[in-house]
Amino acid sequence: MDEREESQRPEDVAIAEERDDFPLETELDEDDRLKPDFVRDVIGLAEAGEGEAARERIGRLHPADIADLFELARSDERPMLAAVLGDMLSADVLAEMNDYVREELIDLLAPEQVAELASELDTDDAVAIIEDMEADEQQAVLEAMQPEDRAAIEDALSFPEESAGRLMQRDLVAVPEHVTVGDVIDRLREDADLTSDFWEIFVVDPMHRPVGSCQLSWILRTPRDIAISDVMRREQTLIPVDMDQEEVALRFQKYALISAAVVDKAGRLVGMITVDDIVHIIQEEAGEDILRLSGAGDGDINEPIRETYTARVRWLIANLGTALVASTIVGLFGGAIEQMVALAALMPIVAGVGGNAGTQTLAVTVRALAMNQLTDSNSWRAIWREMTIALLNGATIALVAGTATALWFANPTLGAVIGAAMIVNIFVAGVAGVAIPLLLDRLDQDPAVASSIFVTMTTDSMGFLAFLGLAVLSGLTTL
Template sequence: MSADPLLDETIDPAEVAVEEGANEGRPDDRVDDERHDEENRLKPEYVRAVRLALEEDRKGEVYELVEPLHPADVADLLELFDTDERTDLTIAISDLMTGEVVAELNDWVREEMMEALPADAVALIADQLETDDAVQLIEDLDATDQRAILAEMEAEGRAAIESALSYPEETAGRLMSREFVAVPEHLTVGDLIDYLRIHGTVLGDFFEVFVVDEAHHPVGTCSLSWILTTPRKIALTDVMKRDQTLIPVQMDQEEVALMFQKYALISAAVVDESGRLVGQMTVDDVVHIISEEAGEDALLLSGAGDGDINEPIREAFSSRVRWLVANLGTALVASLIIAAFGGAIEQLVALAILMPIVASIGGNAGTQTMAVTVRAIATNQLTKANTGRILWREARVAILNGVTVAVLVGIGTALVFSVPLGAVIALAMVINVVTAGLAGVLVPVLFERAGQDPAVASSVFVTMVTDSMGFFAFLGLAVASGLVS
């Protein structure tokens, strides 16, 4: 064997230089094949072919079409279909409907499918899955269904799921995997390899081995690559990393995700209150959490709740209408302010024409600052230690923004209406944009300090502040300046 192809530490850059436009002939077996487009989505023509075969009841053809897909792609295909088609497809490809497919399904779609199946069928699927995936399968079902399914399951799997369900949702205890490798401190690298060769085949993929003391407390972690590259006679305690990141069972998934990101973890030990190793979290499970937690803020800020295109219509309606009604309340405050200046508007209809501009720009400026603040809080970048500095920073950005926009609107108004009205609207703009900047920081920060998720309700409050202040500053200044009485 030659050393050259075995260890590629550096590659001649000349060999990897990209020819511009040279995009053809990609060797990937998943991207850009006859079923996937260049962004790895199932091609509409492919989906149409499956749908057509399904409608015309050519089950054999449906099976042939779906069979080459990766389980994650089978899940994607199911999600693209509507409820009736999904049922037909499931029947047509029943033996391709593995636990892996079910685990990859969107939460709403999975819940809907599980509710439609009898308890013993769900139990059969749950028995195939790893504990964490099986938990996901049944945690959203109601308690009666859960009990019925658990009763049908094998004892071992049932016990693990019951243990997981005893922890609150979205905590490490609920999400952790109960399969892991823990070894005592006195082993050598060779002992461990011999043991794994004999007993390790029953395990799935694992990336790290945890070293524990007699009390089953983790004392260190060994990456498999160190084990493979260290002489057999070396003691594990000499190669293991002692500086570990331990995850308490009660830790919220958002914190777990931040820990994995911050310390670039591949897996981490989960410990109970007394410090005993009870499970592990691995990065392939955490990536879903990271994506979910980072993505949900855009949805929460917009007032769309858990917004997902697979959410049942009545749930989408009830989570969204709540915020629309809340927003009605804040719009009412704005209307009351306008009503207080009804006389002024009757005298000078230009006020009615211009007032939405002040409110709209203020609202936009507030939303910008709020989005930045919420993201900074979510990533632990904005803490008590730097709130003052960030508030001052945002105030300065707001002054720059406010003055720029005020000059534009002020000149435009002066040209179309009058110079005094231009001055009034310009001043109102500066006041409202600066107010928006301060509210955009303070509202989410105060929600966070009060123990609330700043993404959930900040929007309504910031909008209320910017709308009310916009109308009040503009109409109030118009009256105060003597433009109208």
């Protein structure tokens, strides 16, 4: 036996042999996604009644990958997988799971089982599991929990949805400012009830208001007799308990925070938020704004068909109403279109290019509003910027479209008309794309929800009006 073999512990060899049976690379692809073959194999084992073999394969996965397995399975296969997993369907797996899939599985569990799973999680993750349950089911789960856990979750549920109060963790380490570094270290070692996952310690005054924070690395590198108040950082970013989670995420991003204290209206420390929670929020909020712009509802492939249909059809009906405005304008010029069929062929070009220009500006503006880059201080500068860009784009597209039209139809006047219409419509699209979301934001409405409807209506209507109106004014045709 060589030196390397002698250094291996028996348990390491056993683990290595176990991994040789099911090498991890056979389960995940290069993007760390479960391979289709692996998913089919596990489901096949479960369907064949080979539960132990399926558990052995699944048991090698990270909780997040087990959650992915449930999401990739069909809805009718998930109860079977849950039965096969048994106690392997842990709280960590539920916490990583898609909301709709998790709701399906929660419905299969007794309130006592849900309560036990929720008790194993941080408060924010437990709230995420319980908050969407029906009122009677939620109450049954809360009654099955230990009084301390129940009180923490009920307190979290008292805050608005998507607020810092729902997002924060109650388990943290707070010490008074008069203690020494040695006192803090001794408490961390001796108090078995303290949370084990934290990056910094919060220092509080006698009223339990945070006066500073201290990273663990500073404590470890500081002599024991130094006062914690001499080590702590007094400048800190405090998060109000009722702050919207999107604003919380922006603060974490702006100030490069790892964790932050959450305070109530009296300024007392009530919890903390960590960056691992914020990563999910940033992803969720970014996707939410994009989906709202398109009217696709939650946009979740696991969302029930009925809910998806309801969300999308409302949007399409609203679009139908705004489209009637554009069709009415076209109807006013029906006689002119009959006299010159080329107008009908060119109308979609004017409206389509204008709509794309408006969508570009709208996307930039909504993102800037979401990121707090666009405020009262620079609104007018942003409007002038988009007007300038719109004029430059309009002139370029007008030159190309006008020249092509004049040559194709052998009609320079028609080319000039469509070129002028392009400039007008792209300019209007640029102004509408920035002004409409700004106006909705000032009215305390979500600019991502309704902006695209109004921008589309504006670009279509103004495009048809400009093109057909200029055609009449130029003498190409008459009403």
